[in-house]
Amino acid sequence: MNTEKSFPYSHIVGYLISLALTLATLLVAFKTALPKGTIMLILAAFAVAQAGLQLVMFMHMTEGEDRDSKVVHTIYAIFMAAVIVFGSIWVLTAGHPIY
Amino acid sequence: MDIKWDKILVTGDPLILASQIAIVLTMIGIVVGLTYFKKWGYLWREWLTSVDHKRIGIMYMIMGVLMFFRGGVDGLMMKAQTAVPENTFLDAQHYNEVFTTHGVIMILFMAMPMLIGIMNIVVPLQIGARDVAFPQMNLLSFWLTFAGALLFNISFVVGGSPDAGWTSYFPLAGKEFTPGIGNNYYMVAIQIAGFGTLMTGINFIVTILKLRAPGMTLMKMPMFTWTTLITSLIIVIAFPIFTIALLLGALDRIYGAHFFTVSAGGLDMLWANLFWLWAHPEVYIVILPAFGIYSEIVATFTKKRLYGYTSMVLAIVIISVLSMLVWVHHFYTMGVGPAVNSVFSITTAAIAIPTGVKIFNWLFTMRKGRIEFTQPMMWTLAFIPTFTIGGVTGVMLGMAATDFQYHNTLFLVGHFHYALIPGVVYAVFAAIYYWWPKVFGFKLSERIGKWHFWLFNIGFNLTFFPFYLLGLMGAARRMYTYSAESGFFPLYFISAVGAFIMAAGFVAFAYNIYWSTRYAKRTTANDPWGNTRTLEWATATPVPHYNFAVIPEVRDVDAYWDMKKNGDKYLTLEPKDIKPIHLPNNSGQPFYMGMMAFLAGLFLVFELKVLFYIFAALFFAGMIYRSFDYDEGYYVPVEEIIEKERTWRDDSKWKAN
Numbered sequence: 001m002n003t004e005k006s007f008p009y010s011h012i013v014g015y016l017i018s019l020a021l022t023l024a025t026l027l028v029a030f031k032t033a034l035p036k037g038t039i040m041l042i043l044a045a046f047a048v049a050q051a052g053l054q055l056v057m058f059m060h061m062t063e064g065e066d067r068d069s070k071v072v073h074t075i076y077a078i079f080m081a082a083v084i085v086f087g088s089i090w091v092l093t094a095g096h097p098i099y
Numbered sequence: 100m101d102i103k104w105d106k107i108l109v110t111g112d113p114l115i116l117a118s119q120i121a122i123v124l125t126m127i128g129i130v131v132g133l134t135y136f137k138k139w140g141y142l143w144r145e146w147l148t149s150v151d152h153k154r155i156g157i158m159y160m161i162m163g164v165l166m167f168f169r170g171g172v173d174g175l176m177m178k179a180q181t182a183v184p185e186n187t188f189l190d191a192q193h194y195n196e197v198f199t200t201h202g203v204i205m206i207l208f209m210a211m212p213m214l215i216g217i218m219n220i221v222v223p224l225q226i227g228a229r230d231v232a233f234p235q236m237n238l239l240s241f242w243l244t245f246a247g248a249l250l251f252n253i254s255f256v257v258g259g260s261p262d263a264g265w266t267s268y269f270p271l272a273g274k275e276f277t278p279g280i281g282n283n284y285y286m287v288a289i290q291i292a293g294f295g296t297l298m299t300g301i302n303f304i305v306t307i308l309k310l311r312a313p314g315m316t317l318m319k320m321p322m323f324t325w326t327t328l329i330t331s332l333i334i335v336i337a338f339p340i341f342t343i344a345l346l347l348g349a350l351d352r353i354y355g356a357h358f359f360t361v362s363a364g365g366l367d368m369l370w371a372n373l374f375w376l377w378a379h380p381e382v383y384i385v386i387l388p389a390f391g392i393y394s395e396i397v398a399t400f401t402k403k404r405l406y407g408y409t410s411m412v413l414a415i416v417i418i419s420v421l422s423m424l425v426w427v428h429h430f431y432t433m434g435v436g437p438a439v440n441s442v443f444s445i446t447t448a449a450i451a452i453p454t455g456v457k458i459f460n461w462l463f464t465m466r467k468g469r470i471e472f473t474q475p476m477m478w479t480l481a482f483i484p485t486f487t488i489g490g491v492t493g494v495m496l497g498m499a500a501t502d503f504q505y506h507n508t509l510f511l512v513g514h515f516h517y518a519l520i521p522g523v524v525y526a527v528f529a530a531i532y533y534w535w536p537k538v539f540g541f542k543l544s545e546r547i548g549k550w551h552f553w554l555f556n557i558g559f560n561l562t563f564f565p566f567y568l569l570g571l572m573g574a575a576r577r578m579y580t581y582s583a584e585s586g587f588f589p590l591y592f593i594s595a596v597g598a599f600i601m602a603a604g605f606v607a608f609a610y611n612i613y614w615s616t617r618y619a620k621r622t623t624a625n626d627p628w629g630n631t632r633t634l635e636w637a638t639a640t641p642v643p644h645y646n647f648a649v650i651p652e653v654r655d656v657d658a659y660w661d662m663k664k665n666g667d668k669y670l671t672l673e674p675k676d677i678k679p680i681h682l683p684n685n686s687g688q689p690f691y692m693g694m695m696a697f698l699a700g701l702f703l704v705f706e707l708k709v710l711f712y713i714f715a716a717l718f719f720a721g722m723i724y725r726s727f728d729y730d731e732g733y734y735v736p737v738e739e740i741i742e743k744e745r746t747w748r749d750d751s752k753w754k755a756n
Contacts, residue, residue, distance in 0.1 A: 066308060073332075080336050080423055088372050091427055094439045 014057030021050050109256055112193065114176075119256050148685040150234035151644050152219045153538065155241050159216025162245060163527070166208040169252065171605060173201035175598055178562070182595035184583040194579035195262035196281070200255065202265025203285065207292060208248040210385040210519070213527045215244075215299055218327045218388060220538060221530075222303065224635035224642065225321045227312025227651050227658075232305040234683045235725075240295040240302065242693025247292025250700045254284040258704070261285040264577065266378070267348070269359035269370040274352050283704040286349040291696050293338055293345070300334030303327055312634070314653035318412070321633040321656070322398075322405060325412055326391030329419045333380045333387070336423065341377035344370060353706055368433055375426035382519070383422040387415055389526030390457055393479045395633065396533055397461050398657070400476040401468025402630050407460040408656060414453035414460075421450045431499045432506045440499035447497035454490060458483060473628070474548040478529035481556050482521040489517030492567065507577075510570025516563045528555075528608070536627040540641040541619040547611040555604030561597025565590040623746045632657035637669060639747040645680040645735050648672060648744050672748065674741050679734040686730070692721040 025046045028039060055061040061070055109115050133139050146154060176197050180189040189197065223231055231237050254260040259281040263272035272282045307328045311320070320328075348370065350356040357363040359370040398405040405411065427435060427443040461483060470476065492514040496505050505511055528551075536542045569590050574581065581587050626636045637659045638647050651669040655661035662670055699714035 069308065076420075077336065083423060084340060084376060087424075087426075088369075088376070091372055091435055091439055092366065092368060094436050095434055 010057060014053060017053055017057075018050060021046050021053070107258055109259055114189075114193075115256060122256065143687075144685065147690050148238075148687045150230070150238050150683050150685055152223050152230050152234065152237060153642055153644075155237055156216045156219030156221075157538065158241055159212045159219060159244070160531070162248060163209050163213035163216055166204050166212065166248060166252075167524075167605070170201050170204040170209050171602060173197045173204065175602055177201065178595040178598035180579060181581070181591050183592065184581050184585070184588050186580055189579060191579045192262065195264075195577070196255065196260035198577055199261045199264050199267075199285075200251070203251065203261070203289065204248075205519075206265065206381065206385070207289060208244075208251065210523045210527075211292075211296060212244060212248075214330075214385055214388045214523070215240075215296070217392065217527070217530045217534070218299075218303060218330075221534060221635055222324055222327050223306065223310070224537075224638065224646060225324045225633050226307060226310060226315060227634050227647060227653065228306065228310040229646050229650075229680065229682065231302050232310055233302050235686050235689060236298050237302055238686065239689035239692055240298040242689045243295030243298070243696055244292045246693045246697035246700065247288045247290070247295065250291065250697055250704070251284055251288035254281065254288075258284070266371075266374060268374075269348070269351070269367045270361045270365075272348070272352075272370075273360050273367075274355075275360060275362070280704055280706070283349070283352055283706070286345050286352060287700045287703050290342065290345045290349070291700050293342055294696075296334060297338045297342070300331040300338065303331040304335065307331070312650050312653050312658075315658070318409070319653055319656050319658070321391075321658075322394035322408070322411060323388070323391035323633075326387040326394075326415055329415045330384050330387045333384050333419050333422060337377050337380035337384070340373055341381075344373035344377065347373075349703070353703065353708075368430070371430050371433065372426070375429045376423075379426045379429065380419075380422045382515075383418060385519070386522045387418065389522050390415065392526045392530045392533070393461060393482060396475045396479045396529055397464045399533075399628060399631050400471045400473055400479075401465050402471075403464055403468045404632075404657060405460070406463035406466075407456070410456055411460055414456045417453040418450060421446055421453070425450065425497075428497050428499070428502070431502045437499075444497060444499045448494060451490065451494050458487060471630075473532070474543065474545055474552065475529040475533035477549075477552050478525045478532070481552070482525045482529075485517060485521040485525075485556075485560070489514060489519075489521065493518060505570065507575055508570035509566040509574045509576055512576045513563050513566030513570060516566065520559055520563070533628075534635075536622065537635060537640055537642060539616075540623060541615060541621050542627060543611050543615045544619060547607055547614055551604050551607040551611055553604075554607055555601055558597045558599070558601030558604055562594050562601055563597070565594040565597075569594075625747050626659075632660040634658045637662060639743060643740075643743040645682060645740065645743075648677055648740055672744070674744075677737050677740050677744070679737055680740065681732055681734055683732040684730050688721055688725060688728075692718055695721060 025043055028034070028042050028046075032039070034042075055074065061067075061074065064070070108119075133142060146158060149155065176189060177194065180186050180194055219231070219237070223229070259279050261267065261272075261282045261284050263277060263282055263285070267282065267285050270276055272285070307320070307324055347356070347358040351358050351360060351365075357365040359365050359367050361367055394405050394411065424446045425443055427439060428447045431440050431443070461479075472480075492510070496502055496511060496514055532543055532548060569587055572587065572590075574585070574587050574591075581591070623640055625638060625640055627640060628636075634651060634653070635642075637651060647669075649669065649672060651658070651662070651667070654665075661667075668676075695714050695718040699711050699718055702708075702710035702714060
């Protein structure tokens with residue numbers, strides 16, 4: 001674990017970026033006239049960025065001796081979740097025309 | 100709901116009546132026996148509440164063997180029914196229930212408990228740990244699995260068994276087409292057992308990642324520990340899918356939802372999709388630990404290091420990833436179109452590559468080795484050709500274009516029995532013969548073991564090879580009878596004869612346990628096979644409850660072999676090196692929670708919702724109680740450790756203290 005007691009710059013930076021992302025989300029949602037689908041897409045992108053930021057900056061994803069295994073497991077779990085969700089949608093909607 | 104309470108006990112079938120009487124007599128026998136020998140306290144203190152991973156493992160194994168018997172009897176009943184054309188031994192409904200419970204019990208309540216039992220006994224010892232990471236949760240896993248199995252097993256006498264196949268496809272399994280309560284058992288009992296399995300998965304991931312002995316890097320872990328780690332990862336990824344599928348299924352059946360129904364916008368094939376998203380990885384969950392078992396045994400009995408360790412690890416990792424990417428090959432015939440079917444044909448064929456790597460690695464391990472034909476090795480040797488037949492027919496089935504011909508024929512049934520029986524059952528037998536002396540301090544008889552081996556192998560091939568031929572002749576699976584003109588009779592009859600030979604093999608196995616328990620020579624030698632390689636053989640036999648007097652240091656993949664060759668301070672320990680050992684206390688709480696889960700499940704099956712809510716609340720109360728539990732465990736005093744270590748170490752030196 002990180003034992004040095006220096007000023008937590010990375011936490012401050014992470015906090016500021018998080019705030020910026022949240023503000024950007026609000027601005028996109030309420031102050032733009034983009035089509036609804038586009039807004040949702042941008043919001044989703046911001047949400048993913050926010051989640052990734054939190055994992056790295058605050059949730060010790062990249063720290064500790066088992067850092068590599070945490071990163072691998074997280075990426076694998078996200079990949080599998082994507083396979084399950086998008087795979088299912090693909091399989092169940094790609095039916096043969098006669099069905 | 101329209102449950103006929105006066106007809107809740109299944110009646111009218113002499114077979115079921117006989118089993119009802121047998122169940123009552125057995126229960127009376129157990130109660131009387133325990134009371135007469137004053138064993139209630141012993142049973143409660145030493146077993147039912149024990150958080151010792153070895154005890155929990157043994158309880159899993161006992162449950163697995165009992166379920167193997169139950170599932171085996173189901174199998175024999177099916178074989179008796181189809182032995183001759185137009186047979187009336189079982190009617191169609193009873194046959195449906197029997198093949199459903201056979202499938203569910205063999206996969207979920209036989210294969211899983213057996214392998215989880217072996218993992219429990221072996222993995223903490225192989226990595227040089229004192230116990231698993233969460234010992235009490237481990238016991239809770241066991242009791243939830245047990246509660247699920249108990250609930251599922253009472254179905255055939257109370258209320259009727261599920262009858263929609265182990266795949267329980269909707270819409271057939273839904274209320275519209277199967278209104279009785281039988282399929283509620285499926286949705287509820289498997290859910291409870293599934294919670295236990297999921298916790299086991301988490302437990303073993305943490306155990307293996309966090310509790311390895313100093314020096315044991317990931318690439319120095321024994322192969323069985325590797326396969327357990329990967330299996331646990333698949334459990335954690337795949338089981339939640341089934342949890343949700345069962346939840347939706349239960350909501351459909353019990354609360355009138357429409358997730359999988361034909362009417363009201365439900366999507367019946369979504370069940371098949373979710374089911375196989377779990378069930379395909381599930382077969383790898385049961386087969387990967389078996390691969391690990393064979394790897395340990397091959398290396399031990401050829402007196403050689405396992406060939407291609409790194410490629411073995413890579414192979415199981417690739418298998419685990421691919422296992423999540425092939426689920427559609429179970430329902431190509433749904434009509435998902437050429438693009439989807441092609442993609443899944445390719446991923447399916449790709450699995451043959453890492454599996455082939457493993458087969459060749461075992462063969463190369465044996466090359467130029469000194470093979471000892473002990474029981475564990477015999478089962479391993481029998482596994483390789485039979486499993487290869489199962490695997491190759493699997494590749495045939497995996498091609499979408501040809502699968503339209505094989506789908507739902509006995510060819511498929513032949514394939515998965517050839518994959519799962521050598522892949523799981525042989526491995527479990529091999530593991531039982533291999534680790535039995537470690538756990539109990541005596542070997543099972545080789546002489547009776549040979550009877551077991553040959554009867555079971557001949558019986559297995561006689562039973563299931565005709566399935567391939569019958570399937571190619573057009574015999575569909577799950578048909579309770581066939582006409583004389585079909586020409587199926589000779590092969591079906593051979594298959595039935597084989598099944599009874601296989602059953603005789605199981606009887607030989609049971610007799611072997613009985614005979615060896617009474618007459619086999621006892622040993623306290625830590626390495627009864629003489630050529631073992633991994634850490635579990637470095638401690639006393641039977642293993643003391645603290646596992647290792649001090650935690651050994653690891654320098655090599657074959658940690659114990661390296662100790663023997665190069666010397667190690669663990670083997671020359673002196674009494675002054677011993678320090679008190681911290682262990683967890685036993686707990687009755689997992690038993691309580693298991694029973695609450697059972698009762699909650701039972702009431703949910705019978706759709707008595709208020710009672711279900713009460714017992715579910717009592718179950719969660721156990722979790723809340725647990726979070727205020729400050730039990731810190733206890734210390735094993737040095738004198739007790741010294742006393743135990745004296746049984747197998749250099750006696751003179753240890754007696755002085």
